[in-house]
Amino acid sequence: MSALAQRVVIVGANHRSSSLGLRDALYVDDASAPSFLDGLKQAGLAEALVLSTCDRVEVWCADTEADHATTLVGEAFAAKAGLTAEGLASHLYTLSGGEAVRHGFTVTSALDSLVIGEPHVGGQVKAAHRLAREAGTVGGHLDAFVQAAFAVAKRVRTETAVGEGPVSIAAAAVQVARDLHGDLGGCRALLIGTGDMGELVGESLLAAGLTDMLVTAPKETRAETLARTLGCHVLPFEDMRDGISGADVVLTCVGGRTPVVTADAVSLALKRRRRQPIFLVDAGIPGDIEPAVNRIENAFLYDLADLEKVALEGRATREQAARAARAIVESEATAFLRGRAARAAVPAIVALRDQFEATREKVLAEIGADVDPAEATRLLINRLLHTPTETMKSIAAEGHEWQTMEKTLRKLFHLEG
Structure with missing residues (x-):
């Protein structure tokens, strides 16, 4: 089968085209992926992978006919979701050829996610x-496409700022903490209160490398519960002032009527810290920290x-970088498609060379060594041109294909006139 016959085809549903409920029904987890892919293979789709994330469920494949691939994937998805293929079809999109290549490159480069630059997409x-x-x-065919997508994603990461800048309040807090203290591995944090936002920011700090965190709250039982969730230790609430002295990061989420x-x-x-700075979130x-703290040096x-402003700046940075990243995707997709199309000519070129060589050897054998x-x-x-000449005369006589062939012939051999 020639490279020209094989086309990249992507069939799926994402956060723009479908509901979360439908994507949950279509979701193929790692444990189910082998049987799902084997089912596609048995049905006649030899090259396929399934990408299941929170944002999308897609099958990437290489096939000779987009309609054939769409039918097979649609039936597999319908069986997975317990729906009819006809009922599901309107919720799925199908991309093939250049559209599929651009989509795959865009997805792998984290330009089609809810959060642009999401670092987990490539993984x-x-x-x-x-x-x-x-x-x-x-x-x-599929491997060449996926490897090209990885290369494009790497180029986007290294040449643009699409993955830089925080896009959430928790990420903003992590960035400010790093800006102030550098590596968080040697820092200590104190979490005061058990509110949801405090827990979220605390989790982000720990995920960013912070290893030492204490949790305290007016109700010790709640502090103990949150400490178990975060894998931290509890500090008695009455010792909170001492805890602040030992903390590089103080995070509060009590929401009482008076500052804590x-x-x-x-x-x-x-x-006590000899003026070493403290980052307070x-x-x-209402607020837990007296506004007068803003006037204290360090x-x-x-x-x-404040954190939302930092996050908005990060989103703006990523959106601006995304324009440059999309230009990279378009350039690389065009180059990939041209490369694959050029490879499609290789079998015919080889066959032509082989035929010319066979004709040359036959002529040499016939004429011997003493011929002029x-x-x-x-x-x-004469031998090389005999068959093409007869074929061109026949096509010209029929008329309907000759103009196209003549243009091709003149372009192929740079013929004048």
Whole structure:
């Protein structure tokens, strides 16, 4: 089968085309992927991988006919979701050829996610590729496409800022903490209160490398529960001031009527710390930290509004970088498609060369060693052109294909006139 016959085809549903409920029904987890892919293979789709994430469920494949692939994938998805293929069809999109290549490159480069630059997308595509290889459903055509997608994603990451800048309040808090303290591995944090936003930011700090966190709250039982969730230790609430002195990051989420962290407490803590800075995150509504802390040197206080501004700046940075990233995707997709199309000519070129060589050897065998070189070359040219000439005359006589062939012939051999 020629490279020209094989086309990249993508069939699926994403966060723009379908509901979360439908994507949940279509979702193919890692444990189910081998049997799902084997079902596609048995049905006649030899090259396929399945990409299942929160944002999308797609099958990437290589097939000779987009309609054939669409039918097989639609039936497999319908069986997975317990729906009819006809009822599901309107919720699925099918992309083939250039559209599929551009989509795959865009997805792998994290430009089609709910959060542009989402760092986990490339890993999800790699995992899907690995599972498909293990299932025996990755051939040369699909593998070439996926490897090209990885290369494009790498170029986007290295040449643009699409993955830089925080896009959420929790990510913003992590960035500010890193800007102030550098590597968080040697830092200590104190989480005061058990509100949801405090837990979320605390989780993000721990995921970013912070290893030492204490949890305290007016109700010790709640502090103990949250500490178990985060894998941290509990600090008695009455020892909170001492905890602030030992913390590089203080995170509050109590939301009471009176501040739990006063300016005096922060000033005392900074004296004990020999003026080493403290990053304070007030995630409480109403606020938990006295506004006067803003006026204390080496105390860096951010509330939710401050962190939201940092996140908005990060989103703007990513959106701006995404324009440059999409230009890279378009350029690479065009180059990939041209390369695959050029490869499609290779079998015909090889066959033509083989035929010319066979004709040359036959002519040499017939004329012997004593024939005049000019006569030998005339005979060789006549032999090489005989069949094409007769075929062109026949096509010209029929008329309907000759104009196209003549243009091709003149372009192929740079003929004048």
